[in-house]
Amino acid sequence: MRPVDEISDPAKLLKFAQEKRLLQFSDGATLADTTSLLYKIALLADKNLPIKAFLDLVRQIQKGEGRRTCFEDEFVLAVSYLDLEISKLGAITYLKGESPDYKETKRNRSLLDTRDESVLKSLSSGLTRPNEDRGSVEMGMIESAHKRMAKLIDLQNAMMDVIKRLEEGATKLDILREVKVGILKEKVTLTDYDTITRMARREGRLKFRNRQKDPENSYELNVQNHERIKSVADRLGMTPRRALNKVIDDFFTISEKQQQFGGTFGGKASKGVKKGS
Structure with a gap:
């Protein structure tokens, strides 16, 4: 080419x-x-x-x-x-x-x-x-190819949304459940997800193939904070996992800005999160 x-x-x-x-x-x-x-x-x-x-x-x-x-x-x-x-x-x-x-x-x-x-x-x-004047086999192949390429365009158009969600802490399951593509707003399938991530890696927008989970990355919220996170998730229209990451991101952002301008947080650290086994 x-x-x-x-x-x-x-x-x-x-x-x-x-x-x-x-x-x-x-x-x-x-x-x-x-x-x-x-x-x-x-x-x-x-x-x-x-x-x-x-x-x-x-x-x-x-x-x-x-x-x-x-x-x-x-x-x-x-x-x-x-x-x-x-x-x-x-x-x-x-x-x-x-x-x-x-x-x-x-x-x-x-x-x-x-x-x-x-x-x-x-x-x-x-x-x-015209396609209608072609044989049934050829016409069927043209229609199938047209749909295939249109779907690939839809997946490419959805790529930035998927990348943004992954960066915000979304899992593959979150993507399959939440992302819709095309005019008909169809759910992303596992095959679609793999295609999107391959496109993103080729463009250098996604650096990892499989994120290895840290065995220590396992936490349990107390009941009160769990309910708070569920409330935030409902209000923002996202999963509790993503809502928790957003709350923590916001906390550290505010903390860094206060330290930058000489401010501090008063009181002791919250005991609302305890390390899981």
């Missing part, structure tokens, strides 16, 4: 498109938008998937965000400029995903030369055929 610094250079993209005499584009902005969207989707795709599913998803995003939707020639120009791998197996044309999690699922594919303008024009013409 083309280096990212070239992908974000509109002048290079425009020059590339203008050199393809058999292919047309409406304007540089739509072409750049299409190329940027396809790049982001390809980085998430982890298999060889029908190319029509990529086009459908790009158009869906553009339409949903009120932008001009690309037509087939513009999409094919974006494919060629990004130097994405296109192949055929039987009657179906595939685009190879560029995710680090990529797995080869379609062996014996015949690669297409996307540097050849006649190949690109033929590819563009094939994309004009």
Whole structure:
């Protein structure tokens, strides 16, 4: 795939498109938008998937965000400029995903030369055929691939929320119970959680693989403080575990600020927390 610094250079993209005499584009902005969207989707795709599913998803995003939707020639120009791998197996044309999690699922594919303008024009013409006019197998594969990639986008969009919750002390169970993704607000599954954390680690936003629990990190609240923490949790809409961590974080933050400005806490330390066995 083309280096990212070239992908974000509109002048290079425009020059590339203008050199393809058999292919047309409406304007540089739509072409750049299409190329940027396809790049982001390809980085998430982890298999060889029908190319029509990529086009459908790009158009869906553009339409949903009120932008001009690309037509087939513009999409094919974006494919060629990004130097994405296109192949055929039987009657179906595939685009190879560029995710680090990529797995080869379609062996014996015949690669297409996307540097050849006649190949690109033929590819563009094939994309004009509506999904309903394709065979039932191909149509089913396009729909399945579209859903898969849309879900990956939803998981990527949820990544920062998940990271924030983990940093606040949330457990995997908390994430599965509390985080919702997509328009339908579906709960995160274990597979979704693993995908999100892999994305976060690759971006350097999550430094650990498995946090080893300190055997001494086991405390028991007395009844009165337990009820107080439950009340805080209900008021803030979080689990008691996270509420307890928040209360302690707030305490130390206030303590550090008071020490910084010469203040102190009066009285003895609370005996409300005792070490568990």
